[in-house]
Amino acid sequence: MTIEYTKQGNVGIITINRPDARNAVNSDVASGIEDAIDQIEADDEVWVGILTGARTEKGYIFCAGADLKQMATDPGGMTTAKGGFAGFVQRERTTPIIAAVDGPALAGGTEIVLAADLVVASRTAVFGIPEVKRNLVAGAGGLFRLPRKIPRNIAMELALTGRLDFPAERAYDFGMVNRLCDEGQALDTALELAAEITENAPLAVAESRQIMLKSTDEPDEVGWKLSGEGMMKMFGTEDFGEGLTAFAEKRKPNWKGR
Known part of the structure; x- marks a missing residue:
């Protein structure tokens, strides 16, 4: 399964599970995330959602963005009617979603993070929108959401240079990340944040x-x-x-x- 969905109390957990492809988004991931959001929205017992990535053999990776192999032949397959890219970045929903980021969240991975309501990131997490390196633009929200989260000149530098090394600690300083944690602790820390939210009405x-x-x-x-x-x-x-x-x-x- 490319997407795993589980529940812990009032929290729904969505895990991108393509470790052999660095958790990159393909058609199955997009449709799987959309289906998981559908389940969260339809379940009155789920009050908060968490979106994270499975650990790979090479370590933690949240999401490497779009699957470039599929993009060469079927770029539209990585979007859904309700959610846009990854079935998520344009999704209308009522349930708050926390992105739990361990390791790199690059290109579309960063754009998935920007579409979440709250962000927990390990100190080894990095962000970036390197689409210009492939004659693409960050078309899944990065070019307008990133300058809302961090200073515009910093966002402009990331967009024009395509740098892949914007660290979680700097994102935290700018307010893009809510909570920092040690490597491997992003999901647990996100669950702690979700528990604080689910204490409320x-x-x-x-x-x-x-x-x-x-x-x-x-x-x-x-x-x-x-x-x-x-x-x-x-x-x-x-x-x-x-x-x-x-x-x-x-x-x-x-x-x-x-």
């Missing part, structure tokens, strides 16, 4: 994510409108009463996601 988490995505680059009045609408949605949920009751009773809430 899942409907409120999903709504907060949507409001932030829709309002960050908009005028304040858009933010006020969306925030007010989001609050009204929460008032009408079963979990709203549970949150207040749990506070009054000095206990942890028992969230239902409804």
Whole structure:
């Protein structure tokens, strides 16, 4: 299987499993990730997702990007109707996804990371968008998402030089990476972050994510409108009463996601 999907409590874990091809994206990977996201979105018990890569014989690799062998004959096969490249970078979803990055995340691998909501990376992880080295452009979101995450001049340098050595520690300093960890600990650290998220009301988490995505680059009045609408949605949920009751009773809430 090129994509493995498992669950741990309220967390769904998607693993790219093509170690012989450095976890590069081909048609099977793209359709597999899309199917896994479909499962996450349809499962009321999954409140957070994690996307990671299987370890290879040569060490940890998150994703080496597009499978260049397939690109030569069938570049469209690495995209899906709902998710775009890798079945993920353009996917509309409600569930937050954490990228757990151990080792290189290059080209389309970096673009997959940029499409996630949060990023955990080991200190051995590196990023890069080297498409210009193959007479390509970073067409899966890298050219506009990367300068939103790091300073534009740094993103421009990476895009124009095609450098493959942008380290996780520097990405962390710029705010692109949420948490750093030791090699081999990205998934465990992502699970720790997911556990912090799943302590909270899942409907409120999903709504907060949507409001932030829709309002960050908009005028304040858009933010006020969306925030007010989001609050009204929460008032009408079963979990709203549970949150207040749990506070009054000095206990942890028992969230239902409804």
